[in-house]
Amino acid sequence: MTAIRKSGRYDAVIVGGGHNGLVCAAYLARAGRKVLVLERRHVLGGAAVTEELYPGFQFSVCSYVVSLFRPSIIRELELARHGLEIIPLETAFTPRLGDRGLCRWSDPARTRREISRFSPRDAEIHPEFSLAMTKMARYVRNLIDSPAPDPTSWNPVELWRLLRLGRELQRQGSDGVAMHLRLLTMSAVDFLDRWFESEVLKAPMSVSGIIGTFLGVRSPGTAYVLLHHYMGEIDGAFRSWGYSKGGTGGVSLACARAAESFGAEIRTESAVERIRVAAGRATGVVLANGDEIEAGTIVSSCDPRLTFLGLVGSKHLDGDFVRQIERYKLRGSSGKVNLAVDRLPRFPGREGSDFLRGDIAIAPGIDYLERAYDQAKYGEFSERPYINAVIPSIMDPSVAPPGQHVISMFVQYAPYDIKEGADNWPAKREAFGDAVVDTLAEYCPGLKESILYRQVLTPWDMEQEFGLSEGNIFHGELSLEQLLFQRPAAGWARYRTPIRNLWMCGSGTHPGGGLMGAPGQLAAQAMLNSNGKPSSG
Amino acid sequence: MPLPSPFHSRTSARCRSLLWKDWAGYHAVRSYRSCHEPEYFALRHAAGLIDVTPLFKYEVRGPDAAAFLAHVTVRDITRLSVGRVTYLCWCDGEGKVVDDGTVARLDEEHFRVTAAEPTLSWFERRTRGYRVTIEDSTPRLGALALQGPNSREILRRTTDADIDALKFFRVAQARLDGVEVFISRTGYTGDLGYEIWVEAAGSLTGAERVYDALEDAGRSFGLLPAGLDAMDVTRVEAGFIMNGVDYFSAHHCLTEMRKSSPYELGLGWTVKLERDPFVGQAALEREKRAGSRRAFVGLDVSWADLERVFAGYGLPPELSSTAWRDGRPVYDHDGRWIGQATSGAWSPTLKKNLALAQLESAFATPGEAVEIELTAEYRRHRIAATVIRAPFFNPPRKRA
Numbered sequence: 029m030t031a032i033r034k035s036g037r038y039d040a041v042i043v044g045g046g047h048n049g050l051v052c053a054a055y056l057a058r059a060g061r062k063v064l065v066l067e068r069r070h071v072l073g074g075a076a077v078t079e080e081l082y083p084g085f086q087f088s089v090c091s092y093v094v095s096l097f098r099p100s101i102i103r104e105l106e107l108a109r110h111g112l113e114i115i116p117l118e119t120a121f122t123p124r125l126g127d128r129g130l131c132r133w134s135d136p137a138r139t140r141r142e143i144s145r146f147s148p149r150d151a152e153i154h155p156e157f158s159l160a161m162t163k164m165a166r167y168v169r170n171l172i173d174s175p176a177p178d179p180t181s182w183n184p185v186e187l188w189r190l191l192r193l194g195r196e197l198q199r200q201g202s203d204g205v206a207m208h209l210r211l212l213t214m215s216a217v218d219f220l221d222r223w224f225e226s227e228v229l230k231a232p233m234s235v236s237g238i239i240g241t242f243l244g245v246r247s248p249g250t251a252y253v254l255l256h257h258y259m260g261e262i263d264g265a266f267r268s269w270g271y272s273k274g275g276t277g278g279v280s281l282a283c284a285r286a287a288e289s290f291g292a293e294i295r296t297e298s299a300v301e302r303i304r305v306a307a308g309r310a311t312g313v314v315l316a317n318g319d320e321i322e323a324g325t326i327v328s329s330c331d332p333r334l335t336f337l338g339l340v341g342s343k344h345l346d347g348d349f350v351r352q353i354e355r356y357k358l359r360g361s362s363g364k365v366n367l368a369v370d371r372l373p374r375f376p377g378r379e380g381s382d383f384l385r386g387d388i389a390i391a392p393g394i395d396y397l398e399r400a401y402d403q404a405k406y407g408e409f410s411e412r413p414y415i416n417a418v419i420p421s422i423m424d425p426s427v428a429p430p431g432q433h434v435i436s437m438f439v440q441y442a443p444y445d446i447k448e449g450a451d452n453w454p455a456k457r458e459a460f461g462d463a464v465v466d467t468l469a470e471y472c473p474g475l476k477e478s479i480l481y482r483q484v485l486t487p488w489d490m491e492q493e494f495g496l497s498e499g500n501i502f503h504g505e506l507s508l509e510q511l512l513f514q515r516p517a518a519g520w521a522r523y524r525t526p527i528r529n530l531w532m533c534g535s536g537t538h539p540g541g542g543l544m545g546a547p548g549q550l551a552a553q554a555m556l557n558s559n560g561k562p563s564s565g
Numbered sequence: 566m567p568l569p570s571p572f573h574s575r576t577s578a579r580c581r582s583l584l585w586k587d588w589a590g591y592h593a594v595r596s597y598r599s600c601h602e603p604e605y606f607a608l609r610h611a612a613g614l615i616d617v618t619p620l621f622k623y624e625v626r627g628p629d630a631a632a633f634l635a636h637v638t639v640r641d642i643t644r645l646s647v648g649r650v651t652y653l654c655w656c657d658g659e660g661k662v663v664d665d666g667t668v669a670r671l672d673e674e675h676f677r678v679t680a681a682e683p684t685l686s687w688f689e690r691r692t693r694g695y696r697v698t699i700e701d702s703t704p705r706l707g708a709l710a711l712q713g714p715n716s717r718e719i720l721r722r723t724t725d726a727d728i729d730a731l732k733f734f735r736v737a738q739a740r741l742d743g744v745e746v747f748i749s750r751t752g753y754t755g756d757l758g759y760e761i762w763v764e765a766a767g768s769l770t771g772a773e774r775v776y777d778a779l780e781d782a783g784r785s786f787g788l789l790p791a792g793l794d795a796m797d798v799t800r801v802e803a804g805f806i807m808n809g810v811d812y813f814s815a816h817h818c819l820t821e822m823r824k825s826s827p828y829e830l831g832l833g834w835t836v837k838l839e840r841d842p843f844v845g846q847a848a849l850e851r852e853k854r855a856g857s858r859r860a861f862v863g864l865d866v867s868w869a870d871l872e873r874v875f876a877g878y879g880l881p882p883e884l885s886s887t888a889w890r891d892g893r894p895v896y897d898h899d900g901r902w903i904g905q906a907t908s909g910a911w912s913p914t915l916k917k918n919l920a921l922a923q924l925e926s927a928f929a930t931p932g933e934a935v936e937i938e939l940t941a942e943y944r945r946h947r948i949a950a951t952v953i954r955a956p957f958f959n960p961p962r963k964r965a
Contacts, residue, residue, distance in 0.1 A: 140590065151686075
């Protein structure tokens with residue numbers, strides 16, 4: 029028998045019904061374990077959720093596009109059979125004031141012509157850049173499909189893996205190694221400056237480096253995150269992004285149906301108040317209503333801070349470990365504004381909606397983005413923020429009434445720690461929402477008149493409503509010092525915890541956030557392979 | 566979405582088949598009628614008019630233009646005289662082919678380069694130290710290929726150029742129905758033929774006037790508008806390689822295996838090593854000394870074998886009349902994989918089943934017997950093929 033022991037009614041209780049918790053549940057149930065998933069909210073999905081906030085409009089409340097979700101999970105859990113449908117994004121549009129802006133299309137010749145309006149050189153170098161990035165992304169992708177390598181171990185299996193990674197890196201030649209080094213150390217802007225001259229192109233590209241981090245596009249280390257945008261894959265096509273039909277909740281629901289098909293039990297409106305620990309072992313969970321549920325294994329899909337400092341409690345943990353968790357960087361930096369509108373937004377200079385079948389980036393310049401970051405550094409939300417908007421109802425009319433649309437806007441920066449204190453976010457929420465709508469409306473006249481409903485989510489709201497500590501969408505920044513064998517803490521990157529029988533499976537573990545499902549998958553595999561060995565680092 | 570070329574009003578009116586494809590971002594006719602064969606036979610026996618606007622075109626100008634082009638390509642362009650055109654390729658620093666095309670010297674300090682892929686940025690990154698400017702003239706220049714044995718007579722009746730003086734791989738400025746054009750004695754069909762370069766601007770544009778004039782004059786000479794399907798058969802007969810089909814630009818290759826050197830593409834004759842430094846020179850010198858792993862060859866695929874395989878299923882031999890470009894493995898007699906045929910066609914003129922292939926160097930000698938994969942009735946077979954020299958079709962009039 030493996031680490032998932034039969035005791036009480038369940039082999040494993042999973043805290044949190046987000047996509048990672050559900051993926052983990054499905055894999056455990058598929059292996060014959062008796063699994064219970066407990067979700068605090070009335071809907072499944074965590075931050076990958078669809079909700080009808082306004083009659084007739086389905087909102088992808090938090091996470092809004094899919095790319096990195098592991099193809100192996102889709103195959104192994106038969107998610108297509110369980111209702112997963114993904115519609116690829118076709119365009120990337122960057123509007124500009126007084127100009128028709130830049131639209132990048134899935135047709136390379138058309139993209140080349142668009143970029144040539146700003147720089148013929150950049151238009152041509154773009155494919156070369158993509159090739160170089162794809163080569164590197166393929167290397168890094170090896171890391172996200174398997175547990176983090178452990179450089180401190182003498183275990184031959186670990187050494188073999190490190191050797192293989194080293195050899196593959198060598199195969200990329202001295203140019204390739206140099207490029208990896210640049211990616212790890214440079215800022216997104218410095219890195220892009222080596223390739224491109226036109227800011228119209230560089231600004232929207234550079235923001236890939238800052239999504240979900242409390243860094244600016246000129247901050248060192250942000251180049252690395254650019255790669256994440258070249259790792260996306262849909263049906264074997266790299267670099268593609270898509271919408272989940274019916275909203276991002278569709279991904280979670282497909283995982284939930286898969287888990288149930290294997291016999292897992294899923295309960296909503298079942299908030300776990302704490303994880304019961306006795307003598308260094310997790311023995312069960314206590315619900316908010318006082319119910320207690322015993323299980324051989326407890327798996328937390330919550331972020332590391334909520335798991336250890338909230339649900340377990342520091343008194344059950346070693347002080348050094350507690351300090352590592354306390355120092356783990358969450359510091360959410362983004363908000364979300366969702367709109368229901370009664371007509372299609374109009375961008376002067378462009379007709380129709382072809383150019384809106386993808387994402388819309390409000391990123392008119394590098395200085396604009398850096399200024400937005402400046403305000404955040406000093407505890408204010410950006411008055412003119414970076415916005416990544418999508419209108420999924422164009423591609424997927426099922427999410428809005430005919431002729432009407434939902435607009436989903438990811439907004440950066442909205443620092444969790446505003447200078448008035450995070451608890452004062454509710455008083456600033458609508459002012460933040462106004463700033464976002466004002467910003468988009470500058471590019472999109474008539475927007476304000478078309479709004480039927482508006483939802484504003486600040487980092488504080490995300491913490492309150494979705495349990496994302498400090499509102500961090502990735503359960504902790506995806507900066508290099510918090511990735512791989514350091515995620516979430518040195519020595520604890522293999523889904524185990526210092527508490528026996530307590531495991532982690534959320535985005536705070538390797539390989540991190542971004543709607544990948546990989547943490548849930550890899551955690552389940554680790555549990556099933558653990559052969560009941562005592563849990564030590 | 567592809568763009569219309571400057572001849573679109575004319576080509577679209579004639580394209581009854583509605584068979585179009587996207588060629589480098591332009592609408593391009595595959596064949597004007599549902600069958601391309603009349604266009605092929607016009608190209609070989611009368612004349613065909615092909616819209617080749619989508620070729621990328623660059624104007625390289627300046628006192629150092631010749632030295633610059635000698636530096637970035639494999640040929641010593643400083644030796645190209647005014648009024649001449651040459652065919653060549655250019656390589657990356659490792660001596661792997663990036664693209665192939667032609668360079669025409671229009672005057673002492675003005676060259677026109679054609680390319681299959683966008684190359685402006687690649688050229689510009691290498692201009693430091695050269696007094697040279699590069700203009701992407703693709704959007705402003707239309708190009709027509711007038712090809713076939715009657716092309717000279719058609720041109721003689723439409724231009725003031727001294728057509729007889731316009732020898733193989735020469736270029737001249739001329740007026741065609743009063744429109745300023747450049748005419749080069751070049752083409753992609755391996756036949757007598759010309760390419761006409763015209764400014765695309767204007768209302769009843771120069772481009773349309775040129776098209777109309779050639780068509781009018783061509784009426785008595787069997788001229789047909791021809792599409793890419795017909796041209797593809799002729800270019801296989803002529804043994805011309807195609808970027809993206811017979812090789813991949815080093816820019817787009819994720820793996821080293823996919824890249825090719827000029828020597829491996831049969832372009833060794835364009836490489837001039839002993840001269841001032843040029844991009845890829847050191848690597849090409851090394852390869853020249855050490856020998857190349859692969860060689861580019863022609864294959865004559867056995868008709869008897871083809872017939873025999875299909876006869877085994879009770880069928881007559883099946884053979885597409887268009888050229889194929891889906892790549893087929895080539896084996897030695899022991900069934901070991903030795904390379905691939907990258908495109909091929911049945912030649913109605915030579916009555917041969919032809920293919921262009923890249924094989925291990927040991928198999929490159931003409932007369933070598935190899936085997937090529939053939940799919941018949943959903944099953945794979947290996948049939949005999951003989952290595953032969955390209956170009957397959959090489960009539961005296963090609964160079965006349």
